[in-house]
Amino acid sequence: MEPDDHSPVLALIRADRLPGQPVADMHLFTGRARDGLAEVTTLVASDAGDRITGVVQCAVRASDEAGLIGWIHAREDFDTLAVLIAAARAHLGPVRVVYAGTGPTQPPDTLTCALPGIGERRRPAATRALRAAGFTPATSRHYFHHPLTPAPARPLFPLAQMRPLTDPPGVQLTLTETDGSPLATAICHTHDHDHWQLWHLTVRDDRRYRGIGSHLLAQCLYLAHQHGAKSLAAHTDENATAAARLLLAGGLTHTDTLTIHHRRP
Template sequence: MDIQARSEGAGRFSVRPYTDADLPAVRALVTADRLPGEPPSSGHLPDVPPSGEDFDAVAALLAFARAHLGHRKLHAFTAPATTTGVPGLPMRHRPATAKALTAAGFTPATAQEYLLRDLDDPEPAAPDYPIADVTLLEDFRGWRLAAPGPDATGLLAGAVLSRPDPGSGTAALWHLAVHPEHRRRGIGHRLLAQCLDVAATGGGRYLAAFTDPDDEAAMRLLAAQDFNSIDTFAVYHCRP
């Protein structure tokens, strides 16, 4: 049975349960909505150009959801939004949805900046003196980079990369850290350069990175290695 939902000034929208017949249309929407560095949805569907968001439709769906979920704290966009598993709404690519969430009383609870490095433009140069030892991680499907300290005990710095996604060719930088006593010496820059080389020689087309958008040091480090900011992923909540 169709359930009717109305948002202010939006007209009427029909809301009904999902059926298997909806799968092609859903896949087409997902494919059209994908961000740079993300693969198209599975199912061998052609790319569909984005048709633009409909604020009224989003507002109607939110009104319907709030009416049926009751008086409780609500969360939105907590599911993985990328193949790397990072959750959130891409705020700059989905401005109408972000606006509708705000109008419905939702506020961003967490945010992660999504940055992408094209490994072909410019092609990363192999480091003359690799700073870290590289270990293949079979259980994680990735690599661990560990830069040993000067006395061979402890680490100067370390990083973890995932191997490239088969559909998009995107590897992901999951972690990069430099020991506090050794920061501001260019170690992070050298380690990141080696990460780019490992991802490229490992078959990657892109290297994705995620960081707190307010972390100025991390943002500067990534920008210095030609990472481009794609969007900010926000998880929303709404208190009763």
Template sequence: MPSATRLALRPCAPADTDAVLSLVNADRLPGQPTATPEMLHEALAGRSPVDGGWWAELDPPATQVAARADGTVVGVASWALRPRDGTGLILWLHCREDPRVADALVAGALTALGPRPVEAFQLATALTRGVEALPRAHREATHAALERAGFRGEPQWRYLLVDLPAPDLPRAARVRTLPEPGDSHARRLEVRRGEAAAEAEAVIGLPVEGAGALWWIGVRPPSRRRGLGRALLGSALDLLASHGAREAFLYVETNTGRGGEDDRTAATALYRSAGFREVDLLHSYVLPAPPPTAGDGLRSAYPSRAAASAATS
């Protein structure tokens, strides 16, 4: 019976590349690119084109696979320590949503990290285009495994997708398209009157596998409530379509500042009225540190990778 099959947890090896990529791509969201060996190499090294500064704060990550007795790799998880505050992070985990494998991988990561506060799915990885948290509806077994381990999850982002072209949207006048400094795969759109400050701006990511990104769109307060945001959105989606995009995705923060500067109610309503549909709600997780007991200490609570390689029944 599958439930009686023994799992072994061991460090990820180069020979596991194909199996790990298969696991990652089994969880790929609509609009996201197929993970490649190059992307996996960056993730294993602890680098990411999004959230790169936060990744730089971490120790080199440890990555572990779960394998059956016959050697078949059925799961993978990666974690790291943030030295500045002693927090552990579960960075990414894939297991084809097998509850038993998810439980084993979460337990293995927590054993390696030791008794400390742990965060999970807080950073975007090199395996996606900016997916910064766990898509709960698509990853219910992983979500449940984290909850069983004591994590508390909170929604952070809405992941929205729209088909292109979007012919019913208006287009903005006086749009200039510029390179985005530091990102050769992005473009900035600006609406200006002469040399004055831009009235509105947007940043797009050029399409990969037919999907483009809308990274940012904003309108300065004096120019709001005139339809400029909607028109600039139409221009941004037009530009993506002209580069071959068949769909576009974006992330919008969940509404935690109702009525204030961080309120995303109007932005969410704009995107939905423009045809964007919600693919999933992305969650991040926190596990508080356990209360200290006699003899506990955090200095030795982050053992070597080998400490997590014991077999799990």
């Protein structure tokens, strides 16, 4: 891929963006790759007019020699996606396990749009193209979204203590006992000021199922709105039913299921 290709490739990636997901930017091409990855390559498909119609990025994981299709985008055109998958497999070689949808090669803490998985609802053509090429689901996670219009309700006391974070940019909210000991903690990533991501929320084991997590989630929503964010997104592991119930009860909507696929030789 040439530098002149960056803008049309970003347009392809942004076309598949989920609601509330931070917008991909040039760091996708300039940031360093995660440790343990080799042969990072970006391949593009073009039409007869030499316009870029699709892109796929692939790499090799040094620890087990597995091939990775990090991201693949073609405005949900099945035929172009099929060509890109075949090109990536040919580049990676036929004698290795290949995982698809593993996310950008940059470290997640430096690229907040790097949530792995291909949306089954948002991207049905990509899912069909992978399965037609012999890929099957490996792992999934659930994606949730909450638009912050109208404004969330002002939270009740007690209020969480807020601490800014810098690497990556974000805020940490902590609820404490009267003696100052931590009770519950949440971390929101704020790299994209318009779209916050709830990255972590936990309640101390002996104080769970008492509404404390819901109380802290409400403060995250309110704080995001107060800082000008338009939405807050979150995700849970495939089997994290308690976390999913918490998010749904807090007003977030289950927007999509993000799946990593794999194919054996």
